[in-house]
Amino acid sequence: MRYAVFSILSAFVLTCTFFTLFHLLPHDIEMAFSRNYVPLLVASIATTAVAQNDSKVDLGWYAPKKSWINDIGQVLNGTGTNGFLFNSSQLPAGVEYGTYNWCNMPHVRKEEYVKVNDEFKLVYVEVIHRHHKRTPYASNTFPKEAYPWDCNDQGLFYYGEPLNPAGNTSASTYWSVYTNPVNPFAVAGFNGSCQFPQITREGLDDSLQHGKDLYGVYHDMLGFLPDAINEKTTWRVSNNVITSQVAGMLIEGMYNSKDNVPLHVQPSTIDSLAPSYSCPAGSSLYSSYGVGSTASNWTAHLKATAPLFASLDAISGVATDSSEWHNWFDHYYDNLSARQCHAKPLPCNITNPDLCVTQEQADTVYRLGQYEYSFLYRDSPLSLQAAAASYGVFMAEVAENMRAVLAGRDSVVYRHNVAHDGSLARLLSFLQVETMVWVGMGSEVVFEVYQKEGKAYLRILWGGQVLKSSNPSLGKIDMIDLDVFLGYVDGLVGRRADKVVENCAE
Known part of the structure; x- marks a missing residue:
């Protein structure tokens, strides 16, 4: 009643x-x-x-916790980054693991992992995390960069080889980026031997360590993972090659396998992981209140930061009328943070080397980036509906994976997904995480399903710690009744995503 x-x-x-x-x-x-x-x-x-x-099960949207991240006054008038780190994969001495580190976000590892009561049996694990650190996207580089960026210390391997049945073997070939001086067209952005983007050598090393840490918990500590790759394990990537670059190193960190390992990938037009399936209604929702919109609660911070944009434009050479660079801080954020994560200097003007981006300006960009992601994916009341539409297929896949294992219909007990910031942001939006951030490099969410006396329970770890949701039905997702989570997913996107097509239609 x-x-x-x-x-x-x-x-x-x-x-x-x-x-x-x-x-x-x-x-x-x-x-x-x-x-x-x-x-x-x-x-x-x-x-x-x-x-x-x-x-x-309550399917309503609930506001996130108030913090400096979603307080525009503190974001605009504050200084520094409130303890968030942006300059190295390694934490400074004395800084606790679990601290927000854009360059290499915290993840599950033995040192911090909390085991559940032995009465519960772990039966299924699904991991999703953002790729590790990289060069910036070409669209986020300045028209002309003042210094080069080289990647001669790594190789991006691309080749095909006959399988099933095996045939001739292939040479191990990799791309070597170069510019021929005969070519009269100048490259935009950075000169050098990198792709923009590509996972850097440091990002590859972080990927390897991420794999070692996961194996240390789910194999060495819990005895859950098999000793060798088999039918119980699977890895998935998006159609963007940087996720495959990460997956190769991560699997090496887990299994040191010399065998060929398949990376599962969905067709680019319907991929649920990135995501890239057509969802006009979801896109319309985001554009109605966020990037590119005229909504006053979005444009207010852009108007307030017009002087900052003008200063950055004067240094970068970015056109002052470029809407892409000025309808949010994504472009400047990626450009500056990618440099600082790789110990590169903040940029200076190409013709006036005394005119440079200051650390204070960079920190302001980082604070604004956090504010924007929180607004886009949590603070707006429309964010849950947008996430349910645009990421509903992946969430339905996760729910179905859990059901299949519990019903004995699937032998895969460990699934691993290497994705993007837009993937993790939508997932956290769907789960209504209590405090939203811009998900940094390597950001990780782990779904753990346990059984006890025929009953299934769920724990979700975000950055290695139990995820806290603002939604009262989910709350602290620490050994909650799995049926509650499944009811939440089904209620928003339907069983086997049967509501998503309708939700995505305009």
């Missing part, structure tokens, strides 16, 4: 919210709001009612 009452109240609150917005918005925005979001709000009301009445 109380759940039925709650569902009616939820529907009433959502209806009142819509009515207020509809009548207070300016006419042009009102019409767009009506056209785009009336169906979405109605669907949300229905979903909330059904979920509360049937599964008793």
